Amino acid sequence: MVGLLIALLMFALSLEAQAQTLASTPARNPSASAEEETIIPTFETQKLARTYILDVPAPRGQITDRNGAPLAQNRLSYNLVITFPTPLDFSDEQALGFTKEKIDAAGRLLGRKLRVSDEAILRHYRNRGIMPLEIAQNLSEAEHEKVKGDLPPGILVRPVYVRIYPNGKVAGQIIGYTGKTGRNPDGIVDNHETLWPETEGREGLEQTFNDMLTGKHGEYKLTFDKDGRKTSDKLVTPPAPGYNVVTTLDLRVQQLAEKALEAKAKRGAIVIIDPNNGDILALASWPTYDPNLFVPSISAEQLKSLQDDKDIPLLPRAYRSSYPPGSTFKVAVGIAALESHAVYPDDRYECMPALQVGNVTFHNWKKSNRGALNFVQALTESCDTWFYQVGIKTGAGPIIDWALQLGFGAKCGIPLRGEAEGRIPNDEYMKATHGRKILNGDIANMSIGQGDTQVTPLQMAQAMGVVANGGTLYQTRLVQQVQTFDNQIVSAYQVRAKRTLSLSSETMDQVRTGMIDVVNGAGGTAHQASLDNVEVAGKTGTAQWGPKHKERTAAWFAGFLPADQPRYAFAAVYEGDVGSTVHGGSAAAPMIADVFKDVYKGQMLTSRSERRAREQPEVRRAEPVAEEDTSRFGCRCVTPGRRSACPTNRILRSRRFLRQLHRPLELGRFFFDSEVPGIEFLDFRHVIRCQWRSVGRLAELDELFFVVNIRQRRSNAIVSEQPLQCRLSQCAFGIFKETQLLNFFDPVEQPAARTMAAMIGWRKFGLSRVFAFKHSGRMRHPNEKHCVFPR
Secondary structure (H helix, E strand, O other): OHHHHHHHHHHHHHHHHHOOOOOOOOOOOOOOOOOOOOOOOOHHHHHHHEEEEEEEEEOOOEEEOOOOOOEEEEEEEEEEEEEEOOOOOHHHHHHHHHHHHHHHHHHHOOOOOOOOOOOHHHHHHHOOOOOOOEOOOOOOOHHHHOOOOOOOOOOOEEEEEEEEEEOOOOOOOOOOEEEEEOOOOOOOOOOEEOOOOOOOOOHHHHHHOOOHOOOOOOEEEEOOOOOOOOEEEEEEEEOOOOEEEEEEHHHHHHHHHHHHHHHOOOOEEEEEEEOOOOEEEEEEEEEOOOOOOOOOOOHHHHHHHHHHHHOOOOOHHHHHEEOEEEEEEEHHHHHHHOOOOOOOOOOOOOOOEEEEEEEEEOOOOOOOOOOOOOOHHHHHOOOOOHHHHHHHHHHHHHHHHHHHHHOOOOOOOOOOOOOOOEEEEHHHHHHHHHOOOOOOOHHHHHHHHOOOOOHHHHHHEEEEEEEEHOOEEOEEEEEEEEEOOOEEEEEEEEOEEEEEOOOOOOHHHHHHHHHHHHHHHHOOOHHHOOOOOOEEEEEEEEEEEEEOOEEEEEEEEEEEEOOOOOOOOEEEEOOOOOOOOOOOOHHHHHHHHHHHHHOOOHHHHHHHHHHHHOOOOOOOOOOOOOOOHHHHHOOOOOOOOOOOOOOHHHHHHHHHHHHHHHHOOOOOOOOOOOOOOOOOOEEOOOOOOHHHHHOOHHHHHHHHHEEEEOOOOOOOOOOOOOOOOOOOOOOOOEOOOOOEEOOOHHHHOOOOOOOOOEEEEEEEOOOOOOOOOOEOOOOOOOOOOOEEEOO
């Protein structure tokens, strides 16, 4: 606002300094005196006009990210103008001579030649002589330095506001651009004409929120005597700046997404949302354009170059383009199959190289027979023939219904023009397009995200958000609020849940476990998305699209992270060239890895190291105790001749080893001498096999510890449907069949990518009163039962 007033003051002073006589139509202003009679302006009557009101364009409001970082704002630009002396009685020759003299003088100051046609000069003088004639726009800083001192009479520097986009290409397709509302007028000056051409939004948020961003014009009043000489000029009403639009975008995340696309994709898109409220954090497409090209206006050559580019930089692929989703759609098919009870988690189907459906052979992407797989394994390995069978058994109805519930096949509703709907084909579509209803072959195609199924990257990220948060489909938000320049909220766009899906916890655990294993499991297809400091869950996809003989490959990777407490849901798509073959795991997954490697750079490692330092227990030597006092350790002593399970001094060597072992495993807490020791999960992926050599007596570990694989499953009768934080009864005792009691070092010798272990007190000759087990995460893996050893 201060900048605006300064600019207006500069303009007022410049008008005061000139020897120009202005005449105009009397303003329809209630404050005007009766003597200021209305005169319709013409070339002849301009000399007799006594009052003129000009509109002062208001500066547009800013567009910012969620943290207030500017995405679109204004800056002062400087133009050179010529003012004509009064009275306006030059002949054509005099008008041309005066104007060309001033143009030549200005050119010498700027060090470049300025050109204005004779026709334009005469037309302006005859119709608009009371207004300055613009001869140079948008002076550079160097040029402004040259002319901001003393200028020849009749030449002025006029400051105006222009739009700038401080981050260049970043979010350019979302923000959009502005353009002048029209060409500079060359007709008779009209009452309430603007001092300079104003701008309007032409694309993106600039267009959608144009009315709010534009603001309210001010009024500048000029008064003249009967001879046409100016007697006063003043700002009657200051302009009111436009409102600011606060988006949900996170500028840093948007920058990282576009950086990853630029580095690894010729064409593609990345969408990242907050699964807990639907906020869009990044909506990136590549290639893109710099909206600064349109300031103050884009040249015909530049516009043609953008329009003719075969990679279509003007196309925001993130929400206007739809693609076959490929195997990412298997997440929706799996939900439909499990929720309709067409299959159960432990059901196994053959993953063969090919499957005959009617008279058509459908192939798996792998040529080998993978054997009988359950759902988690099939999702992990992305077995096509498994999903052909399960999809046909489930039927088109449930698949279509659950796909629609996940948000596919409908616009997400963001405030941007041209959002694509995608397509989930049903019987009506198939009859209209192919003249038949859905057949088993169509279901097989749909089950792996091929055929007529199409989704946008934004829809895919939205669906991943539903999986991440447990079943709530939120309205995606691109704009948080509109507010004044002093932060008063004008309108707010609240978080809104469209619907909550009736998804069982068992189905959600199955899908999440499979998606975790896609990235981290031995048979997963997205190992290139794995990160050291945060666990990623996702699903790859590879699909062919486009007309025959011009087919392209759409390579997908979609999912969420962190896997245990999701903060981000994402979708990335890579457009391959015609005839080339790319895969989601090798093309799209690395882009997501690049984004979140930087998002979590230092953040997770720092917080974890702080937690380890804060929670690292002090190893204390146990006091010798009498037999009757041993109950304070939470165990009982045994009869002579049998070794005690109670902590003693001789076991401290083992404890020191465990402490050293836990540190690299990022163990939160393990108390040996407390009454009810807390039991924590351990991840043995990073254990070095040779560490066991530091233990002098392995038998001591055998006597005290064993490892039970804990799998994410909450269907157990004891765990039931309790929340994540629950303590099993200390009085319960149960061993369920299929539970495998492992020696402490078995996971070290045969490490599994998803091995989670709990340390529980144990004796070589039988179970005694042992440590309590505190469950602090979902059980994993559908094939393993729980082993609970309370006392």
